[in-house]
Amino acid sequence: MIKFTDEQSMLLETAADFCRNHGPIEKVRASLDADDIDRGLWQEMSDLGWLGINVPEEYGGLGLDISSIVPVVESMGRYLLGSPYVSSVLVAECLASCGSDSQRSEWLPKIVAGTIGTFALTEEDGSWVLDDIEAVGTVSDQTLHLTGTKMFVTDADVADLIIASVKIDGAVRLVLIERNQIPPGNLSREVVIDQTRRSFRLNLDGIEISASQVLAGSDLKAIELNSMLMLCAEMSGGLTGVLQVIVEYLNTRKAFNRLIGSYQSLKHPSADIVLSLEAAKSHLYYAATLVSDGDDNAETAIRMAKAQASEAFAFAGDRAVQFHGGFGFTFECDAQLFLRRALWCQYQHGDENYHCRLLEPLLLDQAV
Amino acid sequence: MTEKELVEFRAEVAAWFRDNAPDDPGFLLPETFMEVGTDEQFEFLRDWQHKVYEAGYLGMAWPKEYGGGGRPQILQDIATQEMAKARVPFMTNTIGLNWAGPLILKMGREEDKKRYIKNILSAEDIWCQGFSEPDAGSDLGNSQCRAVRDGDEYVLNGSKIWTSLGTYARHMILLARTSTEGSNKYAGLSYFLAPMNVPGIDPKPIQKLTGEYGFCQTYFDNARIPADCLMGQEGEGWNIAMVTLTFERGATGGQAGGISSMELTVNDVVELARRVKRNGKPAIEDPDVRRQLVNFLIESKSNRLMGVRSTIPALASEWPTAVMMSGKLRASELNRRLSRFALSMLGANAARFVSDEATDGGKWQRGYFNAFSATIGGGTSQIQKNIIGERVLGLPKD
Numbered sequence: 001m002i003k004f005t006d007e008q009s010m011l012l013e014t015a016a017d018f019c020r021n022h023g024p025i026e027k028v029r030a031s032l033d034a035d036d037i038d039r040g041l042w043q044e045m046s047d048l049g050w051l052g053i054n055v056p057e058e059y060g061g062l063g064l065d066i067s068s069i070v071p072v073v074e075s076m077g078r079y080l081l082g083s084p085y086v087s088s089v090l091v092a093e094c095l096a097s098c099g100s101d102s103q104r105s106e107w108l109p110k111i112v113a114g115t116i117g118t119f120a121l122t123e124e125d126g127s128w129v130l131d132d133i134e135a136v137g138t139v140s141d142q143t144l145h146l147t148g149t150k151m152f153v154t155d156a157d158v159a160d161l162i163i164a165s166v167k168i169d170g171a172v173r174l175v176l177i178e179r180n181q182i183p184p185g186n187l188s189r190e191v192v193i194d195q196t197r198r199s200f201r202l203n204l205d206g207i208e209i210s211a212s213q214v215l216a217g218s219d220l221k222a223i224e225l226n227s228m229l230m231l232c233a234e235m236s237g238g239l240t241g242v243l244q245v246i247v248e249y250l251n252t253r254k255a256f257n258r259l260i261g262s263y264q265s266l267k268h269p270s271a272d273i274v275l276s277l278e279a280a281k282s283h284l285y286y287a288a289t290l291v292s293d294g295d296d297n298a299e300t301a302i303r304m305a306k307a308q309a310s311e312a313f314a315f316a317g318d319r320a321v322q323f324h325g326g327f328g329f330t331f332e333c334d335a336q337l338f339l340r341r342a343l344w345c346q347y348q349h350g351d352e353n354y355h356c357r358l359l360e361p362l363l364l365d366q367a368v
Numbered sequence: 369m370t371e372k373e374l375v376e377f378r379a380e381v382a383a384w385f386r387d388n389a390p391d392d393p394g395f396l397l398p399e400t401f402m403e404v405g406t407d408e409q410f411e412f413l414r415d416w417q418h419k420v421y422e423a424g425y426l427g428m429a430w431p432k433e434y435g436g437g438g439r440p441q442i443l444q445d446i447a448t449q450e451m452a453k454a455r456v457p458f459m460t461n462t463i464g465l466n467w468a469g470p471l472i473l474k475m476g477r478e479e480d481k482k483r484y485i486k487n488i489l490s491a492e493d494i495w496c497q498g499f500s501e502p503d504a505g506s507d508l509g510n511s512q513c514r515a516v517r518d519g520d521e522y523v524l525n526g527s528k529i530w531t532s533l534g535t536y537a538r539h540m541i542l543l544a545r546t547s548t549e550g551s552n553k554y555a556g557l558s559y560f561l562a563p564m565n566v567p568g569i570d571p572k573p574i575q576k577l578t579g580e581y582g583f584c585q586t587y588f589d590n591a592r593i594p595a596d597c598l599m600g601q602e603g604e605g606w607n608i609a610m611v612t613l614t615f616e617r618g619a620t621g622g623q624a625g626g627i628s629s630m631e632l633t634v635n636d637v638v639e640l641a642r643r644v645k646r647n648g649k650p651a652i653e654d655p656d657v658r659r660q661l662v663n664f665l666i667e668s669k670s671n672r673l674m675g676v677r678s679t680i681p682a683l684a685s686e687w688p689t690a691v692m693m694s695g696k697l698r699a700s701e702l703n704r705r706l707s708r709f710a711l712s713m714l715g716a717n718a719a720r721f722v723s724d725e726a727t728d729g730g731k732w733q734r735g736y737f738n739a740f741s742a743t744i745g746g747g748t749s750q751i752q753k754n755i756i757g758e759r760v761l762g763l764p765k766d
Binding site: 283285307 | 766
């Protein structure tokens with residue numbers, strides 16, 4: 001029911017070691033709101049072959065499926081590492097399934113070698129429904145003129161390619177925008193709740209690309225589900241990280257001559273958090289198994305995982321701040337880093353209410 | 369065994385339970401071993417367990433020389449799963465099958481194994497548990513019931529409470545105090561495999577909040593039991609009790625298998641939502657009901673998946689004991705909330721109780737009240753959270 005191969009175990013071990021070594025919290029703090037990504041870290045990830053895990057072998061990758069990335073992303077989430085890793089991997093996944101032969105052979109080997117990719121999907125109303133968009137692409141001759149605005153385009157300033165969703169002749173299509181096709185001034189940095197994220201607003205007005213840059217396929221659902229799987233991995237890791245922060249403080253801080261962890265009002269919610277982490281991790285690897293198997297129930301499993309983890313991680317972050325008392329109210333306390341990460345993950349690609357609503361017909365209206 | 373053999377075995381067991389499931393006895397059966405309150409219920413359930421054992425689907429992995437099947441554990445696991453799926457009555461000798469039996473197999477003397485194991489499986493000897501006391505609540509270490517050595521006997525005085533099946537049991541796993549000295553309260557405790565049919569042992573049924581019976585308070589008044597009923601040495605009682613609790617909580621394998629309750633599942637409640645009405649329409653069309661059902665389905669899935677993932681060492685979390693230490697807490701709390709939610713769907717009829725007019729004869733109301741036995745018994749949920757905080761997360765004691 002949950003499968004985990006030896007290959008994945010090895011990857012998990014490597015990733016856990018790597019992220020532990022790169023993840024001291026001081027380093028994370030130094031990277032907040034940074035002007036550039038950590039190039040050294042990126043190079044190392046690329047050298048480890050992590051950018052090609054899900055890329056077909058003919059393009060220089062390992063040819064595994066997207067679920068094999070889960071242990072890597074979970075480890076990154078554990079230490080709050082920020083990088084364009086997830087977006088690049090997901091762009092590769094999208095190109096492999098929706099791109100033309102020439103798009104695949106042009107871009108996939110580059111991504112394996114460290115070229116950065118990202119998505120421009122969300123728009124100003126913040127809707128989680130990915131085909132609910134206003135951006136438009138108008139064809140004239142062989143040129144596509146883009147208009148509209150995209151939000152939450154992570155690492156857009158350093159990305160070599162951006163996959164954006166636009167309506168062409170009324171249908172939602174995916175287009176591949178290269179960095180040199182974005183006029184200066186069309187990108188502006190967004191202030192976002194998770195400061196390990198480098199997020200941009202992308203003004204599409206005035207961008208012109210070749211009609212050949214439209215992707216053959218436009219499987220938004222696959223993008224949504226794969227993105228959610230990665231967010232679940234990040235949340236599972238983040239829950240572990242924030243619980244470590246809680247446990248450490250509860251075992252050292254005293255109030256009224258007692259270690260605060262001895263008070264049941266703090267101990268019991270901490271027990272709830274560890275069980276919610278166990279649940280999140282279980283849903284995560286179950287969903288990963290179904291994705292890997294191409295099982296029809298993968299969507300249900302991913303939405304369940306996203307709903308459960310979103311609520312659990314946000315609760316843990318919230319309690320982490322509260323349990324630190326006055327210190328928790330300061331920027332210096334690490335609890336806020338996890339709370340911010342939790343809120344980002346919760347509100348990207350749908351929170352628990354959104355997914356529970358979508359799960360209702362999937363779980364309740366089928367024949368029993 | 370090959371995958372094919374396992375599949376065949378599963379089919380064989382499923383067919384057996386389908387063909388041999390007992391007929392409706394014509395009276396409301398209890399839903400767990402803690403709720404057996406009348407002689408007709410008890411006799412019906414004892415005969416059923418006997419039949420399952422004779423068919424070879426109980427104690428399959430226990431050693432053959434003591435009456436078990438001597439077969440791989442996986443077969444018993446499959447048989448137990450099929451038993452649950454078939455919705456047949458539970459195995460009533462749960463304390464023997466799942467707590468006392470595995471304890472005796474693990475720590476008992478050869479003669480104990482020969483003497484007790486087979487009759488546990490066949491339901492010939494019913495076992496009960498004497499751990500809790502009226503004044504000790506969840507604090508087992510505080511047991512006051514006395515056992516004083518007198519020649520070849522121990523003399524018992526005091527009382528134990530929440531003895532399920534107390535009036536039917538032939539033996540009791542008993543935690544009693546052999547000494548009031550020692551460095552701490554645990555040091556004076558000893559563990560006995562005690563007979564119930566001796567003068568001075570008197571199990572008195574307790575009426576539950578449902579109005580039914582099922583538990584006893586067992587009184588000891590100068591009751592004399594043979595000294596060789598002592599398990600291990602004097603003073604080892606606390607440690608042996610802790611081993612028993614690992615079996616009780618399902619933290620360790622080794623149980624005889626079989627179901628010990630007619631577990632309420634979230635699917636039962638979904639099914640109820642399809643057939644009861646709210647505002648003139650099936651409750652399952654009500655937005656609030658739908659949301660709650662989805663939440664319960666996710667939670668129930670969480671519990672199932674945790675059990676599955678915990679068997680994969682590479683996927684252990686940084687607190688690897690959390691899953692096994694929390695089984696009772698998670699299952700019992702889900703069951704209590706699920707039962708209460710089921711009631712909420714009945715509209716004004718939620719205010720009925722066990723009677724012909726009540727939906728399903730009042731099984732939902734009775735089920736909700738009985739759900740507290742598992743959230744309280746075996747260490748309350750609040751104690752369970754202390755245990756998880758302290759033993760899993762390493763937080764300080766209070």
